[in-house]
Amino acid sequence: MEGLRRPRSVVCLTFGLLLGLTIISLHLSPTAREYASDKLPPLSIPKIFSKPSSPIPPISPSPFSPSIHSTPIDTSPQSTSPDPRISQTRYLGGVPGHQVFQNLWIKNQTFYVLNTRRKTIPGMSRVVSGDTLWEVVRDPEDLEMKGAEDALVLEGSTIFINDGAKTDMWHFLSSYYPFIAEVFLGSITALASVPAPMELVEQVRPGIEVPKVPKRVVIPWKAAEGWRDEEGMNELVLKGVFGEANLIEPYQWSMLNDESQSHQGWIFLERVVIADRWASHRHNPLSDSLNKMAASIFSRPHPPFFFTPIREAFLSHLQIPLPSNRIDPQRALKGLPKIVYVDRQNTNRKLSPEGHKELSVVLGEIESIGKATVGHKKLGKLGGREKVEAVHDADILIGVHGDGLTNQLWMPEGGIVIEIFPPNSWLPEHQIVSDILNHEYIPIWNDRAISREEWDTFPRQHGEHLLNNGEDVPLDGTFLRLLLEEIVQRMTGS
Structure with a gap:
């Protein structure tokens, strides 16, 4: 028996040494350290927190979070x-509602796709809706392409907004969020999710290349003429990003499509993302849900900081x-x-008087003790430039x-x-x-934060009627104080 015990002891000792070395190597491994550093620490609950049923949830990864890798650059x-x-x-990529193409022709309200392999091109309903047509042509000598060689060339990247392609179809462009945070931001994301030649990209951080600002945005159809929102943010953003000369509206597009001109109404788009709300909802279960x-x-891989330009x-x-x-x-800029x-x-959707007062007091105290600077802004009463400057x-x-x-x-x-x-x-x-x-996102209900695991179980437009019934929104000041103190401490690393 003694002779049997010794080998077992040696095996146990050897196993223990190997396990210890493995743990040490993992602890010291740069990969392990990097992986750990990518995980945000959970928000801890101070001992004075007296609401055990209202925890502040840990921050978990999101299915929408951007890829940490740059988009591969196509140098062919x-x-x-x-x-x-x-x-x-x-066809460069994207998803229905935000599809990206190179070398696309359009005349009147018909896109012409020239490709000998039809199966490599998305079907019409996955790209456009309304009265916009989609013709896939295999033979460049086809009569349908007659005159295309003299087309007016729109160089670089174009955002083509097909919403409004049917006069009786609501386009949702006349509000700030649907236009800028969905149609526009979605188009920028689509361009960032596909390969691009070197002349169309720039370096925003060491080793991170992203698409340059597109050349222009086109809002072509007459039914979309009411795309400006009441506060003027849509126009401010488009003219600010592209310049007034590169914002092509329906009356300008109609002039470009005039068949009496030398290009006979043909327009050639070197690189284009076609934004179409109805194509997105028709074919994307996630967007629809x-x-x-x-x-x-947004769920497609793309480089970080793609929105910086x-x-x-x-x-x-x-x-x-x-x-x-x-x-x-999630670290402070300064x-x-x-x-x-x-x-x-x-407005009709506001905090209760008590909640607003408690929030104002908490912010005032945090600023007075030198833990943060505070801007208390009624953005609805500010001009567009002042809104942007405030944030x-x-x-x-x-x-x-x-x-x-949305700001x-x-x-x-x-x-x-x-x-x-x-x-x-x-x-x-x-x-x-x-x-x-x-950005780290934290939704709160009065005295607790909602975790991602919880909101992922909510049905579509969960409790939307409660947002529009005119009742004041409650907010617990004690909870908010603890939340902000934890966040401020984490942002400063103190």
Whole structure:
């Protein structure tokens, strides 16, 4: 028996040494350290927190979170001649509602796709809706392509908004969020999710290349003439990013399509993303289930900081100084975090008087003890430039559900968005935008935060009627104080 015990002891000792070395090597491994550093620490509950049924949930990864890898850059030679005998259409990628193509012709309200392999091209309903037609042509000598070689060439990348392609179909463009945070941001995301030649990309961080600002945006159809929102943000954004000359509206598009001109109404799009709300909802289960057109394109892999060129072009146009880059996600841009409270107290969806007062007191105390700077803004009463300036260097944006939180687009990536809902209600629109911009998103009901695991189980438009019944939204000041103190501490690393 003694002779049998010794080998067993040796085996146990050897196994123990190997296990110990494995643990040590994992602890010291750069890969392990990097993996650990990517995980945000859970929000801890101070001992004085007296509501055990109202925990602040840990932050878990999102299915919409951007890829940490850059989009592969396609360096192969590209033919961009409008002559169909030279160029063929290439489908570059995207999803229904935000599809990206190279070498596409359009005349009147018909897109012409030249490709000998029809199966490589999405079907019409997956690209366009309404009265817009989609013709796939195999032979460049086909009579349908007659005159295409003389087409007016629109170089570079174009955002083509097909919403409004049918006069009796509502296009949802006349509101800030549906237009800018879905149609526009979705189109930018689509361009970032596909390969691009070197002349169309730029480096925004070491080793991270993203698409440059597209050349133009086209809103072609007469039924979409009412695309401007009441506060003027849609127009401000498009003109600020692209320039007035590169915003092509229906009357301008009609002139370009005039068959009496030398190009006979033919237009050649070198690179284009076609945005179509109805194609998205028709074919994307995720977009349809969330009732958010851009949800599906947001789920596609794309490089981080892909929105940086857009945001910086917009800020530069408005002559707003560019803030420094955030060193790490959810860290303060400067020494002290900047909190911006989007005040909706002059609207039908607002905090209760007590909740508003407690929030104002908490923010005032945090600022008075030097833990943060605070901006208390009624964005609805500010002009467009002032709205953007109020949030352009924010670290934390907090407010009741509403269009004001759409302005998280103009915060540097990696901030924090806190959205206040009436209890038992939730909509995903600001959550999916937060995720695509790598902001941490925290929805709260009065005295507790809702975890991602919980809201993922909610039905479509959960409790939407509670957002529009005119009742005040409650907010527990003690809970909010603990939440903000924890967040501020984490953002400063103190």
